Amino acid sequence: MWGVTIAFKKYSPFLGYWGSPWVGLKYFRMFFESKDAFRIIRNTFLLSFYSLLFGFPAPIILALILNEVRNSRFKKLVQTITYMPHFISTVVVVSMLFMFLSPTTGIINRVLESLGMEKINFMGSSEWFRPIYVISGIWQGVGWGSIIYLAAISKVDIQLYDSAVIDGANKFRQILHITIPCIVPTIISLLILNMGRILSVGFEKVFLMQSPIIYETSDVIQTFVYRQGLQNANFSYATAIGLFENIIGLVFVVSTNFIAKRVGETSLW
């Protein structure tokens, strides 16, 4: 925790935590006055928001679909295939993106071309960065994420379905009125935890996908901190921004938890 103090000091590794002089809120001011501040906060927020918006329901939907599959060999096959990408390292995933999406040799552009469409320079255009990030993120995480929901679904009492069938509920109604309400506590808990990470997108992936031409949408807090802290050794500046990010994260967790408590009686604490 002591490390946090260096956000308020002009930290020098050789003077140490105690020896470095205090500078107060200088680095916070510097950050908010800089031209990039608004853009990188917006980018970080939007990237997380879209990841959450599209990435969060995906494993739930997959779990609901898988739960309805009666052929257990097929179900296992699908499960295995969908959670395979979770084990591929980010570096490899990003190289795959570059390969598949390359405008000269990539398979996607070859397909577009054969359909008579214009080639798209996916990795070099800022409007494509967010979709690529989010979609590849879903591909990476959907199978893995569905495991926890499948476990929650398997805990649902069979008798509920039986009585629903007697009441004349079809498959869709069963999902809507039994399965989903039963896994809502799991969904809420995971949502609250995810909200806490709203400003912390995966540094690695963004950094690897990034090039100056797409800074407009891809420059996020983490990459900024990296440039300032590690490349330029402005440790205090980088810490100040990191601290800001964490405070926002905390606010999000607490408020989501508060809302969840009010609305649905489910909360982390």
Add this chain to the structure above:
Amino acid sequence: MRGFVCILMAFVFVIAFAACDNQDNAPAEETQEADTKAPATDAAQTDESTDAEEPDEPQKLFEETETLTILCTSHPSYPYSEDMWVFNAVEDAANVELNMIAVLDNFDDKFNVQMASGDLPDIIYGRFSHCNQYYDQGAYVSLSENIDKMPNVKAYMDSDERYEQYFNVAYAMPDGETYMLPWTGNELILNKIGWMFRKDIFDLNGLEEFSTDEEMYETLKDLKEIYPESYPLSFRKGVGQLHFIAPSYGTADTAYYDFENDDWKYGPISDEFKTMVMFYNKLYEEDLIPPDFLSFSTGTWENTIITSSAFVTIDYYNRTNMFNGALTEENPDALLAYTPGPKGSTLPEGEERILLKSGFRDQGAMVCNTDNQENAIKYLDWLFTDEATWLVSWGIEGETFEMVDDRPQPILDDGETVAVKYGIGSDGLALRRNGNDFGVDGLKEYVDAVYASEDIEQEDYNPIIFLKYTPQQQEVVSTVGTEIETYVQETISKFLVGEKDFSEWDSYVAEVESMGLDEYLAVLTEAYDAVK
């Protein structure tokens, strides 16, 4: 149930005891081994020396084996490995154990982490900026204060006036001390940046080498017509490579000192820079550069050359070795060769600013403030002896090279290089080298061309200026400077691919100016005045 628990407990105990046993035994065995080995080797050595009867066999640098931790970069084409011949040879010759922290990528990150963690290496091979960052915090040992402990460095300074100048003037910090031993690999031809072209393809199609940018444009267009699938010009690092192209337009991609007008200027907002970007935008629009060149990694770029989908490139000239090796596997006639390259249209008549020296001119070694500093100083000094210089530049006669016509010729099989085979030329070793003789194998044509064009001495147009920042100045450079640089890279990228129209150039310039450019240039001027 109880029985089961008992068996389980017994099992756990047995394992625990076995583990203890193992732990007790292991070090004992090692020491025993070491004990029995040490005298044996000693004996062997004495035997040998008495047999050979060589009383004046050179004494090793350290009587007992010393360990030195060295932080340095590692070359991507021949990355550091413990087994490299040259490191073992140095360890043997100096009786030292080199604990190399060789960093392949992002050296600055690793360096900053290492410094911030307080776990200092004994020696750092870095750039002048690394000295600048931490000298005032007591990270390094002053070498000028310890110069008496370095007789070989002193002797070398006496023999080479320029080295003495570098050490005592250029590298001296505001407090009057020098913390960095300059590296003399400065003029190394291999580290030069140059234009390269596929000579075989040009010859085949009757195309001529180009010497201006318009000629290059026409040639590239011809190539595109003959090979419609290709993107004839390809380079890596995207917008970063303008660093090497800008001088041929009489500007730079950073702040630079204009000697004619005695003024600091910011290259990327100059008209010359605009002309260059417009030219490359034209190449891009006409599909003469790969559409995704801005997101190229080194690997993607290498692929375009190796698969013959690009014929012209700009990079470190020593890359031709690797490329030609790969190219001739498919086509024995393939040849990627040096060409002086295109001259920018904005360069004044009669001026040549084409071949750039590498940015490695401000490198050197620093000794960190550790308990081991005495040994580190002694070791660095030893590297300046003739013996050590010869060893790290060429190796040992009969083992790595043989003398042909009074010139050392490396012993290599086809397609091998001294760097890959022996590790000669690896970072983190040589400080003083055998000048331009080093590693010219396979590059004779290029060397001749360089000498013929008399580009070898280009100090006058793009000299490195050793700016020394006070902590306050350092902060401006690293915050305002970085912010501007980020913005410039992004915007220039957009101009290059036509995402931004050139009618917006003026607003771009105004934006850069509003970001604190004056403050930044003022710091540079101030720092420059202090060293002028």
